[in-house]
Amino acid sequence: MASWADYFDLLPDPIFLLILNRVSDIKTLLRCRSVSKRFNSLVPQADSLLLRVDRVISASDDGVSFLSALFKSLLDLISVNPNRLPNSPSQILRGFDAIRSLRIELPSGDLRLEKGTSIKWFARFGKTLESCVIFAFRNGAEPSGDNGGLKTRVVWTISALIAASARHYMMADVVSEQHFLSHLVVNDRENEGTVVMDKDGLREFRESGGGEEINGCGVWWRNNRTMVPAVAMRMRHEAKLELSGGMEMEGATLVIVRPVGGKEHSGDEWLVSEAFGEEGVYAEAVERLLNSRSYILEMNSF
Structure with missing residues (x-):
């Protein structure tokens, strides 16, 4: 047989x-x-x-x-x-x-914020950050001192950007050596954060020399992460969101981050849809926030 x-x-x-x-x-x-x-001969061709x-x-x-x-x-x-x-x-x-498509799944998210806080983020990279969408809130059942004040929202944003830049940094050797790679995703089982590098972003990274310098002075890398460039942050905030399923979110915040002076290849709606369009309750929350008043903050590179 x-x-x-x-x-x-x-x-x-x-x-x-x-x-x-x-x-x-x-x-x-x-x-x-x-x-x-x-x-043995065919497996390496996957x-x-x-x-x-x-x-x-x-x-x-x-x-x-x-x-x-x-x-x-x-x-x-x-x-x-x-x-x-x-x-x-x-x-x-x-x-x-x-290898053309590679996904790396980490065991857990990178952030450990205060009790009752949830955060999700989605970042695109080339040689450095291209865009990042961040959504954070507090569970309505948890007491809150400042209800997600501006200082807290900025902390959430910086924490997500540091986590994203650390994941990008740890992929540098893989991107440089895998010349056929055209799509890379690094996420985690908790679905907290996702880093994506598409074909254009991967090519840009390789053509830049793998991140040795930026603007001819100073390295890209800082403390085991990619340096975040100067960015503009469009922030939307609602003190309280009551969603259709009965869930309440306090301090619900949506932040869309782009490098200062960079080209806006996609509008806010497209970026948010790409990040959270199939996330159920999160999709409803960010759609509501897109209709809220927004304001712009700028941050130097760090």
Whole structure:
């Protein structure tokens, strides 16, 4: 009786690669390489990959970079010959020759704000920040001293921008070395924040030399994150939102961030729809906030 591996041998390579791209999970694909010589030769050609990180080690631990630590946590769970384990993120991904779409899922969000506060953000990057949409609020059941005053809203915004720039920074080596990569997403299981780099953004990053300098003076990087450029922030705020499902949000705040002097390729509505258009209660809240009065704040690079 033929084994399941024999049936796979009957599939043409293009169909087999479609199956591998559906699998996408790097941990599973690496295990597949040990099934047969054919699996071993075709797995590296998968072009749509997902890396789920199960634990995060501080970037300061033993001088290991944050991204290296993420990939180390993956390797701990993979049953392969320990004598052949790669020892860096770039070495792991060099095992895949045609990566075009890559998603990395972190175990949790980056922010730990005060109790009762929820925050969601969505950021686009090229060589540096292109745009960021931030939505934050307090649960109506939680008491609030300032009900999301301006100082609090600015803290929420800065916290989200720092988290986004840290995720962008940890992708630098991957972007520089994966020349076929045309779509990159870094998010988390709590769905708190998402960093996206599309084809144009990835090309811009590579053509800039990987982030060595900006304006010929000073480096892009600062404290293990990408420097945030001077930005203009369009902020909308409602002291209290009562949504159709009965949920109450205090200090509901929507902030749209763009670099000062940058081109506005998309309007506020499009950016908000891209970030939260399918998020249920959040979609309703941000749609309401789009109709609220807005005001502009500017912030120097940091």
